[in-house]
Amino acid sequence: MNAEMPPGRQALRLVEAMLFASAEPLSERDLAERLPAGSDVPALLAQLQGECAPRGVQLARAGAGWSFVTAADLSPLLARERRIEKKLSRAAIETLAVIAYHQPVTRGEIEEIRGVQLGKGTLDALFEHGWIEPRGRRETPGRPVTWVTTDGFLRHFGLGTTAELPNVDELRAAGLLDARPAIRVLQPDGGDDAGGPSVAIEPLDPDGG
Amino acid sequence: MNAEMPPGRQALRLVEAMLFASAEPLSERDLAERLPAGSDVPALLAQLQGECAPRGVQLARAGAGWSFVTAADLSPLLARERRIEKKLSRAAIETLAVIAYHQPVTRGEIEEIRGVQLGKGTLDALFEHGWIEPRGRRETPGRPVTWVTTDGFLRHFGLGTTAELPNVDELRAAGLLDARPAIRVLQPDGGDDAGGPSVAIEPLDPDGG
């Protein structure tokens, strides 16, 4: 059946087959390696994603990786497959949210934001889930490690990029995505953006100080 | 997107998702159990199979069950190429060198030149790499085949013709015919000058004989 198939169609079938065969996500580079030279991988992925949208199995992107997953709306119908899973502690969930929204963020900054010391195993647990990883260091005294979320995190929560995090734009606009100590955040001439993430901080209250 | 979907369509999506996510092929009964009562499973499977026919992933019957598989015609394209670097054995590279410098040359002559019998697969391996080939026969008893190097050999080693191989004098000039012994066994005088073979051995007993 492939004899008369146009080359673009054939490349699309190949991308579909590669992604379908694999349980793990494939990057655009993984795909390009096995496609004819000069294939427009992003265009093929976009086309495939569009074609699959109404189907029961959809093409999802998570960071650098692409994979097929079942459509989320089928969840209740597929419920028999549901596994009872351990609930994450509130501390773990909050810590994950802090890392996701403030990344890259140090342990100290996480504690500052949550107003409490991090329990012993919290970061470990999130790391073991494959949801966070250390990347880079903050160039402040002690050069603390900074934490970021992984593609595995995006994939688990069905997010294409961190820009798709719920409410991320609103929170940023409200100036709440600033990991510096509150008193420094509020001092416009505090001047030390040394440690702070490169988020543009808008004044909390235009009238206030 | 499922809100306005016709029930038949929704059942089809469900079948697709179930078959995709299942670790084992699913029988028609397995499928029927999780579909709305009265669903025509064979009809759904037939429809799904038809829709998938031109795609890179196809619905296939596997024994009593059904499962998705990648389209068979894509298999050669899917294959991942893995390059394994293998070093040529010392015997093989010496044999190749002898053929390169002495061609055309028979197996017997190679053995004569190298002073050792050719291992079983040596010529085969060189032939498989496309570096040597049999050409002509020696007009001696038994009319043995003679071996020569190929154009592939010249290409691989970046040579225009075999005449570009350095001659013996040039090899010597390049230090490739360094005459220092490979292994020094005896050093009667306690190893004064390790490199020199010119150790004068004095007679143990001038009177003896």
Add this chain to the structure above:
Amino acid sequence: MSAATAVALAAETSPAEDLDDGPFPSDAFVVDLDGWEGPLDLLLALARAQKVDLRRISIVALADQYLAYVAAARRASLELAAEYLVMAAWLAELKSRLLLPEPPAADEPSSDEMAAALAFQLRRMDAMREAGKRLLARPQLGRDFWQRGRPEAIPERLEVVVSADLNGLLQAYGRHLRRRRGEAPLALVEPVALDSVEAALARIRNSLGQAPGWESLARYLPEGALAGLREGSLTARSALAATFGAVLELARQGVLVLRQNQPFGPIYLKPGNQEGERR
């Protein structure tokens, strides 16, 4: 999730989880301090109980509530962690400074700024708490959607690349040529004048009987061999072996007799009885 993770998570799970959604208990004097993850957590719960936008929270009112809560806890003789007391002291001071404004020191934040910072911290905490809940409300892999259940093995085409270069080829030929010319056999045994039994026989015959009585075998070693033996020299060892072999042979022939007083002891020899006949 591994067992270790589950344990770690369980250890951190606080009873405050139930408080996520419900409003702060109206009876603030039902004190349960176990549930709070620190004073800020308690403050946030109190602030939310004010049921106003956190941006319009009254820090003075919040400070009052916190102080009342802490006072109630102390009346109930509950152990209060030091951090709660530190926060109480800080809030009491902040409240008094807010009520009785004073000119701020040049290098210190004003009481208004401190109040705003606290309000911001509560809002940021609240936002993250909310974000965590929204995140968990999303469909999750393995719970709401699934990946391929039966991954297919991608066939692999092995391409064996033989690494060989011209230099290697030439070196190989060079090796071969060397061998062929005998310039450098693989194992070179250089000619060495080792002592032979024949030489030793002649040596012993020549000097036997020059001294009367028993003589040490060592005397019949070639010159320099004794020193060589101490160094482990091969030629010296060969001389010793040859000499010993010759001595045995001569003893067999009756030319000399041997004596050794103890195992591994020195070996002595003297001319045998038939020595004269042999001569």
